[in-house]
Amino acid sequence: MDPVAAKYIGAGIACIGMGGAGAGVGIIFGHYLAAALRNPSAAQGQFGNLIFGFAVTEALGIFSFVIALLLLFAL
């Protein structure tokens, strides 16, 4: 296979990983919203945990994006 073509295909495959992070972030915000609607008075206290979970999950998707960028521009 042409190495340049393989590079672009690899970048595309690397981006699949972002789908998992998307599902994870959706689960975090969905569950936060569901819990916040059940008990709105407790919602504010969990905001820090929400952002922390979001950041940790989102980082994994960002990692696969970085791999895609490395394939496209750096290698």
Next chain:
Amino acid sequence: MDPIHQFQIKELFPVAQIGPFNIAFTNSALFMVLSVVAVTLFLLGATRGRALVPGRLQMTAELFYNFMADSLRNATGPEGMAFFPLVFSIFMFILFANVLGLIPFFGFTVTSHIIITVALALLVFLTVIIVGFWKNGLHFLRMFVPSGVPGYMLPLVVPIEVMSFLTRPVSHSIRLFANMLAGHITLQVFAGFVTMLGAIGLLGVLGAVLPLAMMVALTALELLVAVLQAYVFAILTCIYLNDALHPGH
């Protein structure tokens, strides 16, 4: 149009040549200085009056201050407040660097270069190690042995805990760097769509309205991300400091 051209570091004027290293004042250094100057002017200006009933500027500064102070106190307890200057400086520096980078035609995002974020993350990482050993002595190593784990599981659990501790500066720095890089590349790609569509005639100009509207929305999203990532970096600093102060979960 190359979407990563915007991250190029340009030399503004040379400072020194030490061996093979060319030390120069670059646009990256310029924007770091601008961020520090902006933070200093903002906080000095806001606290000059120190009114009992705060004005708008003082109100904004107190908002940032109380927000970070509450976050740190919640994460580490009252003894963590000794590290408030560190956490607040990191937060304000990243916040201003991110937001300055969003200004069109002018901005250069300092935090979109991994060398800057790695330096900040290593600062936090080394602070955690030094403070942890200083305050707890060898008890700091208890952090790697979770309580309630049966003895025969320890050979498996301890290496995992050590690995997860050692990868902290990596994920801490890449998260901020990659978020800023990805956001600015996305903006540049959509800007590329606008000019490409605009170049093909009247129909293209009509079509270019769509990516232009998308760019406005994305810029708003980027502003949110800029503030959120500064907060995330600071809150993770608080959580890591908590491990140094109270090892052993």
